[in-house]
Every structure is written in structure tokens, then in C-alpha cells.
Amino acid sequence: MPFNRLFYLAIFSLLAGCGEPQQSANVDYEQVYPAVTGGNMINAMTGEPSGLIPMIAGESAASAIASNIFNSLLKYDKNLELEGELADSWTIAADHRTITFKLKPDMKWADGKPLTSADVLFTWQLVTDENTRTPYGSDYKLVIKAETPDALTFRVSYQEPYAPALDTWAGLQILPKHLLEGQDINTTTFARNPVGSHYYKLEQWRNGERISLVRNPLATQGEARIERLVSRFIPDAASQFLELMADNIDTMNLNPIQYARIFPSRPDLTQKIGLYKELGNSYTYLGFNLKRKPFNDVRVRQAINYAINKQELIDGVLLGLGEPVSSPYKPGTRWTNPELQPYSYDAQKAIALLKEAGYADHDGDGILDKDGKPLTFEMLTNQNKQREMSAVLIQRRLKEIGIDARIRVLEWASFIGRFIKTGEFDAVVLGWSLSLDPDQYSIWHSSQQAPGQFNFIGYSNPQVDRLLEQGRLELDIEKRTKIYHEFARLLQEDSPIVYLYAGYGLPAIHKRIKGIDDPAPPAGIGHNSHEWYIPQPLRRLEISAQ
Amino acid sequence: MRRILSNPMAFGGFIIIAVIMLLALAAPLITPFDPEAIDVKSILLPPSSTHWMGTDGLGRDVFSRMLYGARVSLMVGIVAVGIATLIGIVLGSISGYYRGWVDVFIMRVVDVMLSIPTFFLILAVIAFLTPSIWNIMIVIGLTSWMGVTRLVRAEFLSLRNREFVMASEALGARDGRLIFKHLLPNSLTPIIVSSVLGVASAVLVESGLSFLGLGVQAPQSSWGNILTDGKEYIEFAWWLSLFPGLAILITVLGYNLLGEGLRDALDPRSSN
Numbered sequence: 001m002p003f004n005r006l007f008y009l010a011i012f013s014l015l016a017g018c019g020e021p022q023q024s025a026n027v028d029y030e031q032v033y034p035a036v037t038g039g040n041m042i043n044a045m046t047g048e049p050s051g052l053i054p055m056i057a058g059e060s061a062a063s064a065i066a067s068n069i070f071n072s073l074l075k076y077d078k079n080l081e082l083e084g085e086l087a088d089s090w091t092i093a094a095d096h097r098t099i100t101f102k103l104k105p106d107m108k109w110a111d112g113k114p115l116t117s118a119d120v121l122f123t124w125q126l127v128t129d130e131n132t133r134t135p136y137g138s139d140y141k142l143v144i145k146a147e148t149p150d151a152l153t154f155r156v157s158y159q160e161p162y163a164p165a166l167d168t169w170a171g172l173q174i175l176p177k178h179l180l181e182g183q184d185i186n187t188t189t190f191a192r193n194p195v196g197s198h199y200y201k202l203e204q205w206r207n208g209e210r211i212s213l214v215r216n217p218l219a220t221q222g223e224a225r226i227e228r229l230v231s232r233f234i235p236d237a238a239s240q241f242l243e244l245m246a247d248n249i250d251t252m253n254l255n256p257i258q259y260a261r262i263f264p265s266r267p268d269l270t271q272k273i274g275l276y277k278e279l280g281n282s283y284t285y286l287g288f289n290l291k292r293k294p295f296n297d298v299r300v301r302q303a304i305n306y307a308i309n310k311q312e313l314i315d316g317v318l319l320g321l322g323e324p325v326s327s328p329y330k331p332g333t334r335w336t337n338p339e340l341q342p343y344s345y346d347a348q349k350a351i352a353l354l355k356e357a358g359y360a361d362h363d364g365d366g367i368l369d370k371d372g373k374p375l376t377f378e379m380l381t382n383q384n385k386q387r388e389m390s391a392v393l394i395q396r397r398l399k400e401i402g403i404d405a406r407i408r409v410l411e412w413a414s415f416i417g418r419f420i421k422t423g424e425f426d427a428v429v430l431g432w433s434l435s436l437d438p439d440q441y442s443i444w445h446s447s448q449q450a451p452g453q454f455n456f457i458g459y460s461n462p463q464v465d466r467l468l469e470q471g472r473l474e475l476d477i478e479k480r481t482k483i484y485h486e487f488a489r490l491l492q493e494d495s496p497i498v499y500l501y502a503g504y505g506l507p508a509i510h511k512r513i514k515g516i517d518d519p520a521p522p523a524g525i526g527h528n529s530h531e532w533y534i535p536q537p538l539r540r541l542e543i544s545a546q
Numbered sequence: 547m548r549r550i551l552s553n554p555m556a557f558g559g560f561i562i563i564a565v566i567m568l569l570a571l572a573a574p575l576i577t578p579f580d581p582e583a584i585d586v587k588s589i590l591l592p593p594s595s596t597h598w599m600g601t602d603g604l605g606r607d608v609f610s611r612m613l614y615g616a617r618v619s620l621m622v623g624i625v626a627v628g629i630a631t632l633i634g635i636v637l638g639s640i641s642g643y644y645r646g647w648v649d650v651f652i653m654r655v656v657d658v659m660l661s662i663p664t665f666f667l668i669l670a671v672i673a674f675l676t677p678s679i680w681n682i683m684i685v686i687g688l689t690s691w692m693g694v695t696r697l698v699r700a701e702f703l704s705l706r707n708r709e710f711v712m713a714s715e716a717l718g719a720r721d722g723r724l725i726f727k728h729l730l731p732n733s734l735t736p737i738i739v740s741s742v743l744g745v746a747s748a749v750l751v752e753s754g755l756s757f758l759g760l761g762v763q764a765p766q767s768s769w770g771n772i773l774t775d776g777k778e779y780i781e782f783a784w785w786l787s788l789f790p791g792l793a794i795l796i797t798v799l800g801y802n803l804l805g806e807g808l809r810d811a812l813d814p815r816s817s818n
Contacts, residue, residue: 262782316586383759392765409759
């Protein structure tokens with residue numbers, strides 16, 4: 001179709017800036033269209049990256065864009081199982097200390113130079129170099145020897161077996177040696193002008209406005225279909241939503257109100273924008289300071305867990321768009337223990353447990369007490385609407401069983417600096433991410449309680465410590481699964497935190513974009529974005545004078 | 547009093563403030579809803595005959611929250627200004643009556659305080675203390691006494707040289723008698739006017755602090771934190787932003803009208 005090709009070309013060469021989009025008249029979004037290449041997808045991000053070398057930049061905006069430019073050795077498939085990306089295969093030696101990666105043959109960087117094991121080794125050297133200012137070095141420093149027996153083989157050896165190792169190799173994006181050798185990685189201009197090996201390459205970066213990526217014909221994973229990915233920087237979520245409604249961006253993540261209240265009342269929006277749901281990547285919890293009374297008593301913790309109605313939180317805070325969790329892993333994935341159920345809402349059981357722990361309302365003021373001290377505590381949280389609302393709902397439920405919980409909302413920096421790092425709190429409403437590797441050593445191991453470390457609630461259980469240590473050494477996936485199922489069970493029983501909910505991710509994507517996997521698999525809606533396509537009749541007709 | 551009532555500005559302001567105070571005091575009689583009662587089944591309902599101002603993100607009745615919030619706003623305004631006025635009168639009297647190095651010292655303290663942007667000073671102080679309604683009243687009071695101090699001092703300086711004051715001094719009146727019998731009563735008018743205007747700005751500061759999450763803490767309501775709750779839903783739930791915004795506007799307007807009106811009405815030089 002030479003005519004069509006020419007037509008695309010004409011449009012693309014005209015496209016440059018913020019032209020007024022013109023909605024083509026009466027397009028049918030529901031019709032089935034064959035997959036084609038071409039078209040532009042525009043998304044919005046709240047911040048502008050500081051650079052596009054992910055190990056240096058660190059912020060989420062940088063990794064979101066860099067993940068379209070660079071490859072890792074491994075990646076997670078749609079069901080969150082590891083598979084090869086640059087690596088064709090990998091083998092783990094019998095002593096579980098050495099991993100050998102075989103790279104796929106004939107891979108090229110976007111500039112045409114070959115991609116080999118030397119690049120992988122170079123990247124490992126960079127990330128472990130003392131002069132590289134990266135927060136991600138520690139995992140890779142556990143490697144005592146890295147070598148490249150040939151151009152397609154990369155081998156790493158560890159002092160002792162380290163089970164999260166494979167996950168770390170899915171997280172390290174490989175950089176080109178031939179462009180970075182001899183340069184200072186912290187200041188190199190490569191950060192503004194990266195060359196990678198993934199589906200897209202940088203086309204243009206306009207400061208404070210947008211970054212556009214264009215399809216990389218030499219991509220190691222095959223070619224993507226959409227020609228151009230444009231990321232516009234729109235700091236304010238409300239403005240992003242206006243831009244989505246005005247058809248100036250194609251995708252954004254909605255909040256529950258936008259998803260469940262605004263969209264259903266706007267047929268003009270639902271007609272052109274599709275709504276999706278995916279597993280969220282974090283959970284919200286109520287955590288207790290286990291070193292303080294009354295939370296050093298497991299019965300008090302369990303009682304509070306029974307007294308909180310998780311479904312009410314999900315209905316009230318997330319408008320039903322979330323689910324309860326009972327382990328720190330994504331629901332439905334391998335690491336989640338299917339036998340665990342969240343603590344049911346049972347006020348009677350809560351009162352009975354508190355009675356057993358010695359609490360009763362002796363002075364008749366409506367608040368339980370023990371040894372003359374009322375059962376009262378302060379819940380801290382940061383300025384996050386959903387967490388504040390959760391705290392208010394929890395406060396009400398606890399009052400019903402005679403616990404007086406006060407709420408204090410703090411600004412993030414002082415929250416962390418003055419309360420979390422010093423351990424000066426009773427209870428907190430906060431969130432943890434649902435990690436893909438099950439290793440939770442830094443959060444729950446009793447050795448991780450120093451100021452600034454993650455076990456700030458002071459959790460200490462020798463059995464859990466042992467499981468966490470075993471889990472790090474066990475590379476057999478079945479055995480490892482068992483270890484973490486048991487870990488989650490003990491955690492649930494001890495109730496050092498109350499799992500409140502895991503909210504769904506709520507992506508809205510314009511219906512001009514086809515090929516989306518719905519419902520989203522565990523890996524999320526974007527797992528096959530390279531297969532998404534934009535049928536020609538549905539494309540934006542953008543004409544700009546620039 | 548007759549003069550106040552015959553001044554339309556003062557009268558209008560007086561009526562506004564009186565109505566808001568009445569509503570705040572009679573809150574439990576007016577609304578059947580508990581302002582803190584959560585109902586997840588009626589989240590973000592628009593205004594209706596049951597919920598006159600709709601419901602908020604947790605299904606709480608906005609009208610009840612507004613009424614109880616009015617108590618907070620009015621109390622903060624009045625108590626904070628009370629503190630500020632008291633400090634201002636004491637320091638201003640000392641400064642204006644004794645003059646000399648005491649005067650110089652107090653006036654330099656005033657200058658220093660005035661050179662610090664008050665709202666940011668309050669923000670910094672509140673961030674260190676636990677935010678609560680009492681702390682806010684005290685902090686606003688302790689940071690807004692400078693105007694009154696200057697006013698009282700100026701009045702004292704000019705009154706000090708009047709014949710009646712000199713006469714009573716010549717007759718052997720002591721300091722206390724001079725200050726409380728002659729100087730203070732004659733300086734009351736500007737103090738009252740500036741206090742009433744001060745309440746208006748204290749109401750604004752409290753709303754601002756609550757809006758930033760540093761004011762009245764959940765589950766208690768104040769106009770400022772209803773407004774913050776509404777910010778999230780502004781394109782959808784207009785009632786959460788409109789009503790508290792209007793309430794703040796009208797209250798501040800009321801105090802300002804009353805203050806300006808009082809100034810006109812009580813000014814002996816005015817033609818009335």
C-alpha cells in the first residue's frame with residue numbers, strides 16, 4: 001500500500017508539537033481492525049527524568065522511559081515468572097553459587113554495533129564501581145567474580161547462594177560499552193542521548209515539555225508496532241485528566257473517583273476511552289511499634305486486626321477498586337500462600353481477645369483500660385488522601401470496641417526523619433511495595449532495626465528470621481515457595497501489621513489503541529505494549545506549524 | 547450602640563457574624579447528622595433534601611461538618627485575637643507610658659517580629675508542636691500582637707500630653723490610675739476596631755493551616771480541612787469546595803464589614 005505509506009509519512013513529518021487534535025468524524029472504535037505498524041501514542045508523566053541512565057537517575061520517570069530503551073538479561077513474563085530477555089537461557093551450577101547466562105546470538109545496539117557479553121560485564125563493573133553514584137549497587141556487589149568466557153556467555157559467582165540473584169539480573173539494564181567506556185557515568189552526555197537495544201530509541205527530548213521515542217528497527221526483541229511513544233510532562237494529576245478528556249493524551253492512571261464516579265456519568269468519555277484494571281504494586285498497612293505497650297502483646301494486635309473491617313476500607317477508600325491481602329505478595333502469584341485468609345471483621349472476637357489480655361472498661365469512660373492506663377494510641381500517616389481516609393475509618397472501628405486512636409497527619413520528610421528513623425511512634429498507616437522477588441529480609445529480619453533500616457516497627461521472631469535466611473539461600477523454586485508460604489503464615493499469625501488493602505492500578509487507555517490484553521495478566525496491562533497498534537482510521541490527525 | 551446600628555456597614559457585618567454564631571451554637575438542633583458519622587454507602591452524594599450540602603469522600607454529611615467547623619473557625623478567631631490583644635495592650639501600654647529604653651526595646655522586638663512572614667513562622671512552629679486547635683489558637687495569638695502593640699503605644703503617646711492627663715498627673719495620680727482610668731479607656735476604640743479586623747485574618751490563617759493539614763486534626767472538621775478534602779474531587783464534587791469556600795468568604799467579609807463600620811461609627815471626627 002504505497003499510498004498509505006506516503007500518507008503516514010506526510011502526517012509524521014508534520015507532527016512535531018502541540019497541534020490542536022482534530023477528532024476524525026464518527027470513527028468506530030469497536031470495529032475489529034487488523035494489526036498495523038505506525039501511529040503515535042502519547043502518555044503523561046508527572047516528572048521529567050534527570051537523565052535516562054536508570055542506575056544513575058533513580059526516579060520512576062526515568063525508569064519508565066528507560067525501560068523502553070534498554071534491555072536486561074532477564075525479564076518477568078505476563079504471569080510474573082522469569083524468562084530470558086537478552087539471555088537465551090541460564091544455568092545454575094550444582095553448588096548454587098554460579099549462574100551462567102547464554103546470550104541470544106546476533107543482537108545489535110540501535111547504532112548497529114554488536115551487543116555481546118562484554119557489554120554485560122561492563123555494566124556490572126559500572127554498577128559496582130565505587131565512583132558510580134547509584135543506590136542499586138549492593139545486590140551486585142555480592143558477585144565475587146564475573147567473567148565472559150566468550151562473546152555470548154556471561155558468568156557470575158557468589159560467595160554463597162543468593163536466591164534473589166535472578167531477580168537482580170532482571171533489574172539491571174545493560175548499557176553499551178563502546179559508547180560509555182572511559183567516560184564518567186555520573187556526568188556523561190549519554191544520559192541525555194542514550195543508545196539502547198530495546199523496542200524504542202530516543203528521537204527528541206524537549207526540556208520541560210516532552211520526550212519522544214521512535215521505533216528501533218534493530219530491536220533485540222523484535223519490532224514494536226506503534227511508531228512513536230511520546231511522554232509529556234504534566235506535573236498535576238488533575239491537568240493530566242483534563243488532557244485525557246480533551247484527547248491530548250492517550251493513557252494515564254486514574255484514581256478511584258475518576259474511574260468509578262466520573263467515567264460512568266460521561267458516555268462521551270467511555271465511548272472513546274477504555275478503562276482497565278490491574279493488580280496494584282503496593283499494599284497499605286497499619287503497623288504497630290512492637291517495642292511499645294500495648295503492641296508488644298500479640299492478643300492486642302490480633303484484636304485490632306479483627307476490629308478493622310477491610311471490606312469497608314476497600315469500599316470507602318477505593319470505591320471497591322482493590323482487594324484485601326494476607327501476605328506481602330501480589331495476590332494470585334506463586335509466592336502468595338493460597339491458604340491464608342485476611343482476619344475477618346469480628347468485633348466480638350476482638351473484645352474477647354482484649355479481655356484475655358487484661359483490658360476492660362473499669363472506670364466506665366467508654367475506653368478500655370488496664371492497670372489504670374487507658375488503651376489509647378496515636379496513628380501517624382503522611383499527607384496521602386487514601387491513607388488519611390483509612391485512618392479515619394480505622395479510628396471509628398476501634399472506638400466501637402473501646403480503643404481511643406488519635407490521628408496525626410505529617411509531611412513526608414518530617415514523618416520519616418522525626419518519627420520513623422527514631423522509632424518515636426505508636427502506630428503508622430503506610431505502604432510497602434509488593435515485590436516480585438519474595439525476599440523480605442530487609443523488612444522483617446530482626447537484624448534490620450537500626451535507624452534508617454526498614455524493620456522500623458521492631459519485628460523480631462526467630463522462626464521468621466530463620467525462614468528469611470533460608471529463603472535467600474534456596475534457589476530451588478518449589479522449596480523456596482514453601483519457605484515463603486510458611487513465612488507469610490507466621491507473619492499473619494503474629495499480626496505485627498494489619499494488611500489493609502492493595503488498590504488496583506486503574507489505567508485508562510484511548511480506544512484507538514488496539515491489541516490490549518484484557519483482563520490484565522498479573523504483570524499488568526503494559527506487559528505486551530510492543531504488540532499494541534493503532535489502526536490507521538483511528539489515528540489522531542495532528543497538524544502543527546512547528 | 548445606636549451609632550453602630552445606624553451604620554449600614556457595621557450593621558450588615560454584625561448580622562452576618564450573629565447568624566453564623568447562632569448556627570454554630572445551635573448545630574446539634576439544626577442537623578440530625580453526626581459530623582463524624584461515616585457511611586461508606588453514601589459517598590460523595592450531591593446536595594439533596596436529606597444532605598443539604600451533600601456528603602464527602604467518607605459519606606459524612608457536609609452540612610453538619612460545616613456547622614461544627616464553624617465553631618472551630620469562630621473559636622480560633624476569637625481566642626487567638628483575645629490573646630494577641632491582651633499581649634498588645636500590656637506591651638503597648640508599657641511602651642507608650644514609660645517610654646525611654648523600655649519603649650525602644652519593645653519597639654525593636656515588634657520590628658523583628660514584623661520582619662518575619664507570620665504565616666511561615668506559624669507553619670514552622672506548628673510543624674514542631676502537635677497540631678491541635680489549642681496550639682493553633684495560641685500560636686496565632688502569639689504571632690499577631692504587634693499591630694495592637696503599636697496602636698496602643700501611639701494612642702498612649704498622644705494622650706500622655708493631653709491636658710486632662712497632665713492635670714491628673716499634677717494632682718498626684720499614680721501610674722496605675724493614669725493607665726487604667728485615663729489612658730486605656732480613651733484608646734479602646736482603635737483596639738476594638740483592630741481586634742475585629744484581626745479576627746477576620748485569624749479565621750483565614752486557621753483555614754489555611756487546616757487546608758495544609760496542619761490545623762484541626764481528623765475526625766474533627768473545620769472549613770479548611772473540608773476544603774482540602776474537596777480539592778481531590780473538585781471537577782466532580784463541587785459542593786465540597788463551594789460551601790466551605792463561601793463560608794470562609796462570608797465570615798471574613800462579615801468581620802471586615804463590622805470592623806470598618808465600627809471604625810466609621812466610633813470615629814469622633816466623622817460627621818455623624
